[in-house]
Amino acid sequence: MNDVKGKQGQKWFYTDTVKDHFFNPRNILKTQEEVDKYKADGVGIVGSPACGDMMRIWIKMDKKHDRIKECKFQTFGCASAIASTSVLTVMVTENGGMKLDDALKLKPHDITNRLEGLPARKIHCSVLGDKALRAAINDYFRKSGQIDRIVEDGAKVIDKILKITDRDIEEAVLEGAHTFEQLQKKTKIGIQDKSCIPEAKELLETFKKKYFG
Amino acid sequence: MEIYLDHAATTYVLPEVKREMDRYFSEEYGNPGSFNSIGLRAKEALDDARKRIADLLEAEPREIIFTGSGTESINLAIKGVARALKKKGNHIITTKIEHHAVLDTCEYLETEEGFKVTYLDVDKYGLINLNQLKKSITPKTILITVMYANNEIGTVQPVHEIGRIAHENGVLFHTDACQAAGFMDVNAKNLNVDLMSLNSSKLYGPKGIGLLYLKNGTPIKPIIHGGGQEFGLRSGTENVPLIVGFAKALELAQHTRERESARLTKLRDRLIKGIIDEIPKTFLNGHPTKRLPNNANITFLDVEGEAVLLHLNQHGMCASSGSACTSKTLDPSHVILATGLPYEAAHGSIRFSLGKSTTEEDVDKVIKVLPGIIRNLRSISPVKVELSEVNR
Numbered sequence: 030m031n032d033v034k035g036k037q038g039q040k041w042f043y044t045d046t047v048k049d050h051f052f053n054p055r056n057i058l059k060t061q062e063e064v065d066k067y068k069a070d071g072v073g074i075v076g077s078p079a080c081g082d083m084m085r086i087w088i089k090m091d092k093k094h095d096r097i098k099e100c101k102f103q104t105f106g107c108a109s110a111i112a113s114t115s116v117l118t119v120m121v122t123e124n125g126g127m128k129l130d131d132a133l134k135l136k137p138h139d140i141t142n143r144l145e146g147l148p149a150r151k152i153h154c155s156v157l158g159d160k161a162l163r164a165a166i167n168d169y170f171r172k173s174g175q176i177d178r179i180v181e182d183g184a185k186v187i188d189k190i191l192k193i194t195d196r197d198i199e200e201a202v203l204e205g206a207h208t209f210e211q212l213q214k215k216t217k218i219g220i221q222d223k224s225c226i227p228e229a230k231e232l233l234e235t236f237k238k239k240y241f242g
Numbered sequence: 243m244e245i246y247l248d249h250a251a252t253t254y255v256l257p258e259v260k261r262e263m264d265r266y267f268s269e270e271y272g273n274p275g276s277f278n279s280i281g282l283r284a285k286e287a288l289d290d291a292r293k294r295i296a297d298l299l300e301a302e303p304r305e306i307i308f309t310g311s312g313t314e315s316i317n318l319a320i321k322g323v324a325r326a327l328k329k330k331g332n333h334i335i336t337t338k339i340e341h342h343a344v345l346d347t348c349e350y351l352e353t354e355e356g357f358k359v360t361y362l363d364v365d366k367y368g369l370i371n372l373n374q375l376k377k378s379i380t381p382k383t384i385l386i387t388v389m390y391a392n393n394e395i396g397t398v399q400p401v402h403e404i405g406r407i408a409h410e411n412g413v414l415f416h417t418d419a420c421q422a423a424g425f426m427d428v429n430a431k432n433l434n435v436d437l438m439s440l441n442s443s444k445l446y447g448p449k450g451i452g453l454l455y456l457k458n459g460t461p462i463k464p465i466i467h468g469g470g471q472e473f474g475l476r477s478g479t480e481n482v483p484l485i486v487g488f489a490k491a492l493e494l495a496q497h498t499r500e501r502e503s504a505r506l507t508k509l510r511d512r513l514i515k516g517i518i519d520e521i522p523k524t525f526l527n528g529h530p531t532k533r534l535p536n537n538a539n540i541t542f543l544d545v546e547g548e549a550v551l552l553h554l555n556q557h558g559m560c561a562s563s564g565s566a567c568t569s570k571t572l573d574p575s576h577v578i579l580a581t582g583l584p585y586e587a588a589h590g591s592i593r594f595s596l597g598k599s600t601t602e603e604d605v606d607k608v609i610k611v612l613p614g615i616i617r618n619l620r621s622i623s624p625v626k627v628e629l630s631e632v633n634r
Contacts, residue, residue: 043552051552059621078586078625081546081565081574085624103624107548107565111622 043108044145050112055119058087058101067101071172073164075157082106082154084114086161088121090169096126102161109147110154116143117158129166133180135159137240152240153203187229190222195232202236209233245559245604249444249536249597250393250421255487256446256598262490263448266483274480275471284482291482291489298496299438299455300429307454307472308485312420312441313343315454316387318475319416319437320347322462323385324357327414331382335413337362337370338580339397340389344418345576348387358382366582366633367529368397372407379411386415390422390433394564394577394593395528396537398426405434414460420444420452424495425503425535436460440492442484446598447491451484506535506596509605513594514538516609521616523627525634527578527591536596539564541583541634543627545590545619553615554592559608564591586625587632 043051058064069087076083083106089099100118104111117140121127140155141147147155163180170178184194193216206212209230213219219226272284289303296303309315324334336348338361351357360378362370370388379386386408391398401417408415416437419428423440430438437460441452456462456475468477517540518524527539542550547565554561564575574588594608 051549052556054622057622074624078544078589078627079584081585081589083625103622105544105623105625106546108552110546111549 042148043112046116046143046145047109047112047147050115050144051108054102054104054111054115056099056101056115056122058103064103069101069165071165071167071169073161073166073168075161075164076106078105082110082157084110084157084161086114086118086158086165088162088165088169090129090173091126092173094126095129097121097129097132098126100162100165106154106157107151109144109151110157112144113140113147113155113158114161116140117162121162129178133163133166135162149241150205153200156203187232188216188218188222188225191217191220193218193225198229198232199236202233203240206233207237207241243558245607246599247559247561247594247596247604247608249600250534250593250595251562252443252449253424253446253597254599255448256491256494258494259447259487259490263483263487266486270482272482274482275469284480287482287486288480291485294489295453295492298428298492300431301455302458304473305430305456305458307456307475308480308488309452309454309472309476310450310478310481311443312418312439312452314476315439315441315452316341316343316416316418317347318454318462318465319439319456320344320385320387321351321465322475323414323416323437323460324351324355325463326461327384328355328357331380331384332356333358333360333380333382333384335360335362335375335378335383335386335388337364337388339364339368339392339395339577340387341393341418341420344387344389362388364397364580367532368392368395368527368577368581369529369532370399370404372400372403375404376407376411379407379413383411383413386413388415388417390417390419390426390438391534392528392577393421394575394591395539395581396421396534397528398422398532398534402432402434405436408436409434421534423492425499425506428496430455430457437462442488442491445488445491445495448484448487451481451488453488502598503535506600509596509600509602510535510538512602513596513605513608514540516605517612520609520613523629524616525629527581527583534595536600538594538596540592540594541578541587542590542592542616543587543629543632544623544625545616547590547592549619550590550592550615553619554608554611557607557611557615559611562593562595564593565589582633584632586627587634 070090071088074085084104087101091098100122102114104114137155167179184196201215206215272280274285274288292303292306348359405415414436417435418439420441424445436457438455443449464475523543547563551563564578578588
């Protein structure tokens with residue numbers, strides 16, 4: 030198959046694994062009927078149609094062994110978003126299912142590694158996958174009364190005036206902000222609350238290193 | 243064999259254009275500025291090409307400035323006029339749906355050189371409101387720049403009327419005609435323009451060559467300095483083979499445009515109708531009739547454009563998308579958003595742009611393949627937006 034190129038001319042080079050999971054996504058709930066019938070132990074939703082990516086993940090549990098028995102998904106988004114969620118559902122259900130403690134530790138780069146890489150500007154798609162999974166697991170904890178096990182993605186406010194958090198900075202980095210100017214353009218951080226600029230710059234570097242090496 | 247429906251991105255070079263260019267690479271390779279016979283012959287070829295293009299635009303040769311691209315022509319027009327007239331005023335009027343060559347140039351002048359820019363709204367079809375244009379003009383307004391036809395949704399603006407309004411107010415008018423030149427009248431007199439940017443790579447001519455039509459007496463400053471070529475407005479040795487190719491391509495395009503436009507309009511409407519009839523929750527972007535004959539831009543709710551493109555590509559069909567995922571910024575198309583579509587519907591637009599190679603068979607193949615692709619992607623999508631929610 031021909032590699033599709035971006036508008037700016039750069040090659041996307043989706044790997045064969047990405048293409049495989051995009052063209053043949055695994056573990057899908059195809060119709061509303063299937064969704065209604067599916068007795069999930071936990072459901073997680075992240076993203077929104079407005080921002081271009083949205084995914085919903087359902088899990089069924091092997092409660093005795095604290096392992097994920099089944100994992101289903103639906104994704105609205107581009108090829109890498111669909112492939113990321115598809116491969117994630119495989120990763121957490123293979124070999125008898127992943128232990129929840131391990132599933133909670135899954136990081137975006139575990140997903141991109143399994144996909145044999147994603148183009149840099151597509152990394153944010155894989156982030157949504159592990160967020161949706163954590164949301165589904167937390168939902169299971171909530172429903173099964175294991176409140177103490179819930180792991181919330183805590184966010185720390187950095188810009189005190191505009192209430193911009195470290196998560197917002199992380200998101201902006203994943204969406205392509207690689208300099209402080211770009212970060213400021215996307216988030217408006219530090220325009221009013223100038224005291225946060227040094228911390229914001231530090232976080233920018235940390236997230237850049239985390240996702241782009 | 244691929245079905246190419248991305249002619250608005252670029253076209254192939256016609257064999258007769260290539261043939262005409264050929265001898266200016268290694269045989270007649272002279273520098274038109276050289277005072278010798280080889281240079282003189284290059285100069286003759288350059289003058290001849292300029293004259294032929296001037297005739298097509300009902301202009302004088304002196305009014306044609308060759309540049310390296312449509313983008314460069316636009317940069318020269320906007321920066322050049324703004325800087326020449328900055329003592330007179332600092333206000334520019336454009337629209338929200340211009341190509342980035344215009345938008346980013348305007349933004350640059352705003353942030354770096356103290357100009358003020360008004361970005362006109364468009365209606366749901368992508369048309370500007372002439373009353374808003376009139377009201378936006380101030381004594382400080384020096385330039386109005388509005389595109390002839392939009393590159394994404396194909397909407398054609400009332401250029402002649404815009405020119406009239408500009409001139410009644412003593413303001414210069416530039417139009418970006420890069421997408422229009424293959425299908426529309428580019429007669430500068432008819433169009434009421436002071437400046438007009440064209441390029442060759444959408445006209446079955448070579449890439450890397452554009453021109454600015456500049457009406458005699460229009461104040462302008464160069465943006466590239468050096469040897470003073472192109473009447474002092476675009477220094478750098480003239481690219482004779484590309485200029486010759488551009489002239490040939492524009493001649494062919496203008497001579498065949500009525501017949502080709504009629505043919506493509508039929509195919510375009512067949513494609514639009516076929517898709518909208520076959521696939522629910524789908525609608526046309528842009529104006530139903532005031533649009534380029536080769537442009538069909540369609541939104542598919544609940545799916546994301548890049549995913550559709552990749553499936554189409556798998557079937558050997560090349561189209562384009564205004565989806566966030568195919569843009570550098572990861573924002574959906576500014577044009578689609580300006581027409582009032584909400585973000586949740588702005589990610590699923592696909593542009594099919596037809597051209598000389600397009601046949602009825604190609605169109606029918608797309609109509610046949612697309613419903614399955616959309617059904618498939620919708621089946622795995624958790625999003626369910628209704629047409630009524632997006633005002634279409």
